[in-house]
Amino acid sequence: MLKVPEDINGLFYFTRRTIGGGRVIAWAKKRECPSCHKALMGKPRGKDGKVMIRAKYYECPECGFRMDKKEYEEGLTAEIVYTCPYCGFEGEAVIPFRRKNIKGVQTLRFVCGKCGRPIDITKKMKEPKK
Numbered sequence: 001m002l003k004v005p006e007d008i009n010g011l012f013y014f015t016r017r018t019i020g021g022g023r024v025i026a027w028a029k030k031r032e033c034p035s036c037h038k039a040l041m042g043k044p045r046g047k048d049g050k051v052m053i054r055a056k057y058y059e060c061p062e063c064g065f066r067m068d069k070k071e072y073e074e075g076l077t078a079e080i081v082y083t084c085p086y087c088g089f090e091g092e093a094v095i096p097f098r099r100k101n102i103k104g105v106q107t108l109r110f111v112c113g114k115c116g117r118p119i120d121i122t123k124k125m126k127e128p129k130k
């Protein structure tokens with residue numbers, strides 16, 4: 001049984017959606033540092049303590065281990081709890097967190113475990129440019 005995280009700290013991604021007559025809660029946890037296993041990796045912080053959003057790598061706050069942005073993000077796992085909008089099935093899915101560009105929209109697609117139809121979680125809005 002997947003447990004919906006109560007605290008978004010430690011999460012890379014979290015969304016809660018209504019899709020048609022269905023419902024989806026999806027999240028991806030930040031990855032643990034593969035070097036020291038003591039902390040979750042995140043975007044590095046600058047000297048002012050602010051997270052450097054545009055950094056091209058992720059860093060372990062404990063040991064300073066770095067991982068390329070692409071490599072880090074491709075290794076994330078999405079956990080999904082859903083009610084299928086097509087058949088009403090209540091299920092769970094664990095899939096690689098890979099968003100595909102479908103009709104110009106970043107989409108995380110998974111398949112209902114009962115009826116086999118694809119369910120799309122699309123990006124809600126453009127992320128603000130900083």
Ligand SMILES: [Zn+2]
Nearest residue numbers: 033036060063
């Ligand atoms: Zn580390």
Ligand SMILES: [Zn+2]
Nearest residue numbers: 084087112115
């Ligand atoms: Zn279904």
